[in-house]
Amino acid sequence: MDSAQAGRTGGGAHRVADAAPTHPGRTVVRERVLVRVAEEATADALRVQRGHLSVEVSEARGGMALTISTPLPVPELDDIDAIQQGTPVLERVQAIQNQLRDRITQLTGRDVTRVNMTITGAVIAAKRRVL
Template identity: 45%
Template sequence: MVTTVTASPGVGSRTTVAGPGLPAGRVNVADRVLQKTAERAAADIIGVDAKNVRVEIVSARDTAVVRVTTPFPVPRLDDTAAVGAATPVLEAARTAQTALRSRLTHLFGRDVSRVDLTISGASVPQRKRVL
């Protein structure tokens, strides 16, 4: 038994999945789905709003390279305790790259061979008002 699933126009590709037993064929996921998944994963791991994250994915058959451009969270400079306790930006960025590569490899179901992270600015937490 073979089932054919066709995505909505402009959303993805035709996918063929075999019935009982081993799957045959390929599963194609629309590039836009991978991009949105990567944007949200990056925003979650880095700690910024997803609308400020830009992602470019270059993929081959079994691997992908992900390029992320995002502001990076830093403490308010007038909060000396937070500045003193903060992880240095380069160290935090390397940790984020490793975590993002691991998560995207899991989510995409294929190897993400590299994550390039470009820090486009600083994201400072808003002050909370006390009423």
């Protein structure tokens, strides 16, 4: 096969570029927007009020790192069944970190490479009514 044929079949150095449209310019997403998205996602995942938690966003290894300080919902201490069926705190926090990493990556389109969490206290989880 000669070089002219290789270019036509896409196997050589003269591959035809994709015909995808290009849009000149750039999009800038301010840090405060990323913080708000992370706050909302965290408040939703933990079912705590957004005012009770704080989130910091920074650059890390080609993506963003989150530092989250939040209370952790716990069952009422006299609800023995809920306590016995509950997951240990460290396992819960690890699951929450993974969930937040995936959700915030999906929402922002940016890789979340690290989620650091500091549990600042405990709040009694609101009981859900069954209708």
